[in-house]
Amino acid sequence: MKFQKICVIGLGYIGLPTASTFAAHGVNVLGVDTSQHIIDTLNKGKIHIHEPGLHDELKKAIQSGNFKAATKPEEADAFIIAVPTPFQENKFGEYNGVTYKLADMRAVISATESIVPFLRKGNLVVLESTSPPLTTVDLVGPILARSGLEAGRDFHLAYSPERVLPGQIMRELIENARVIGGVTPESAQMGHDLYATFVKGQIIKTDATTAEMVKLMENTYRDVNIAIANEFSRLADKFGVDVWEAISIANLHPRVKILTPGPGVGGHCISVDPWFLVESAPELTQLIYHSRMVNDAQPHFVVNTVKRALGSLDGKRIAALGLAYKPDVDDLRESPANEVVHLLQSEGALVKAWEPFKPDANLVGITMSPTLEDAIKDADALLLLVGHTEFRRFNPMQIAGKTKARILVDTVNGWDVEAWKNAGFDIHVLGVGKVRNT
Numbered sequence: 001m002k003f004q005k006i007c008v009i010g011l012g013y014i015g016l017p018t019a020s021t022f023a024a025h026g027v028n029v030l031g032v033d034t035s036q037h038i039i040d041t042l043n044k045g046k047i048h049i050h051e052p053g054l055h056d057e058l059k060k061a062i063q064s065g066n067f068k069a070a071t072k073p074e075e076a077d078a079f080i081i082a083v084p085t086p087f088q089e090n091k092f093g094e095y096n097g098v099t100y101k102l103a104d105m106r107a108v109i110s111a112t113e114s115i116v117p118f119l120r121k122g123n124l125v126v127l128e129s130t131s132p133p134l135t136t137v138d139l140v141g142p143i144l145a146r147s148g149l150e151a152g153r154d155f156h157l158a159y160s161p162e163r164v165l166p167g168q169i170m171r172e173l174i175e176n177a178r179v180i181g182g183v184t185p186e187s188a189q190m191g192h193d194l195y196a197t198f199v200k201g202q203i204i205k206t207d208a209t210t211a212e213m214v215k216l217m218e219n220t221y222r223d224v225n226i227a228i229a230n231e232f233s234r235l236a237d238k239f240g241v242d243v244w245e246a247i248s249i250a251n252l253h254p255r256v257k258i259l260t261p262g263p264g265v266g267g268h269c270i271s272v273d274p275w276f277l278v279e280s281a282p283e284l285t286q287l288i289y290h291s292r293m294v295n296d297a298q299p300h301f302v303v304n305t306v307k308r309a310l311g312s313l314d315g316k317r318i319a320a321l322g323l324a325y326k327p328d329v330d331d332l333r334e335s336p337a338n339e340v341v342h343l344l345q346s347e348g349a350l351v352k353a354w355e356p357f358k359p360d361a362n363l364v365g366i367t368m369s370p371t372l373e374d375a376i377k378d379a380d381a382l383l384l385l386v387g388h389t390e391f392r393r394f395n396p397m398q399i400a401g402k403t404k405a406r407i408l409v410d411t412v413n414g415w416d417v418e419a420w421k422n423a424g425f426d427i428h429v430l431g432v433g434k435v436r437n438t
């Protein structure tokens with residue numbers, strides 16, 4: 001089938017690049033978002049998010065007449081839902097004394113409801129939002145049935161997760177392999193035909209629930225792998241081993257690929273998605289649950305490492321370098337660095353944080369420094385929490401001239417121990433027992 005007009009619902013980091021790419025490939029796209037501010041911004045040819053290459057693609061799409069933005073859907077050949085699926089803030093599930101987080105599906109529900117009046121026979125609806133297993137079949141399908149049409153019989157319904165990396169989205173949207181799971185084989189085929197408009201990577205057809213599982217399994221696999229790396233960091237610390245050296249040697253085994261330890265796991269995907277599996281089957285997900293617990297507890301291990309370096313934390317001035325959830329991004333969502341700062345403060349430390357990608361971040365209970373110099377000048381210790389390139393490239397001699405601190409704690413193995421020692425610093429690396437730390 002030829003898709004002449006599509007509606008993309010939710011114009012954030014996923015929906016807007018998707019909408020712009022379809023429009024740039026000749027499809028007439030109506031982008032829909034509930035935020036009037038976003039709609040006004042886009043219709044003026046501006047964008048509200050930072051993603052390399054996106055603005056140019058959107059400007060081309062608007063000039064060609066193929067992209068418009070509005071707060072409500074219209075009739076179309078296909079509808080793509082790309083709205084947020086965060087945690088619920090104040091509600092938790094419980095199973096056998098274990099508490100777990102719950103997905104907040106309100107945006108998926110209201111986005112699906114907004115399609116109902118415009119759904120016609122032969123249409124295709126695709127859910128892209130990361131969702132618990134069976135969402136497409138048990139939640140989205142029944143809401144769309146309020147139109148009087150049945151999924152798989154009167155219209156096509158599919159799930160297709162996004163795997164793009166922020167910063168590389170415009171390229172990866174086109175080049176990555178994409179999975180498309182239909183509620184029927186015909187729905188999967190329709191989804192395939194839609195994304196074949198621009199996807200150059202392999203497009204794999206399957207059923208909707210498998211496609212949902214694939215997305216959750218990918219991020220859960222990484223979370224569990226990081227949990228074992230974090231646990232190894234604690235064991236290495238206990239046994240006087242350098243975990244970074246040990247992992248790099250273990251990874252020479254052709255069938256071993258251990259990811260890297262650090263201060264914890266953050267962001268809106270890897271630290272969130274495993275909970276969708278726990279919520280769906282708490283009785284079957286002990287490993288996934290415990291891996292989440294290990295990663296969520298890693299900030300405590302960081303604090304213990306800082307305590308060992310500084311003795312009591314009471315009244316100690318600490319410069320926290322980096323608050324983002326990973327290097328070289330401005331995204332602070334679910335960042336373990338924030339948790340580390342709070343824990344240090346609860347033990348009496350006086351922390352100033354410096355985040356070069358978001359110096360003006362407004363975080364409850366965290367004092368942001370306007371400059372690196374301000375953060376480190378009077379510090380007793382510098383604490384490296386994120387491996388931003390600019391931190392890794394610090395010149396130890398220059399930093400020595402800007403701070404009275406002579407103690408460093410590196411949680412990401414970002415600094416060259418010898419170079420910092422030569423500049424007069426005592427350096428403590430997370431997951432390194434006595435080998436490098438003495």
Ligand SMILES: NC(=O)c1ccc[n+]([C@@H]2O[C@H](COP(=O)([O-])OP(=O)(O)OC[C@H]3O[C@@H](n4cnc5c(N)ncnc54)[C@H](O)[C@@H]3O)[C@@H](O)[C@H]2O)c1
Nearest residue numbers: 010011012013014033034082083085107110111129130162
């Ligand atoms: N950002 C990523 O890197 C990434 C990667 C893979 C998967 N995902 C998943 O994709 C989904 C979307 O994520 P995102 O990062 O684009 O979110 P986002 O917060 O950047 O954007 C979502 C947009 O949806 C809008 N919205 C909310 N409810 C709406 C409704 N009912 N109707 C219309 N618009 C509505 C919001 O105003 C917002 O602009 C999530 O499920 C996320 O887990 C994101």
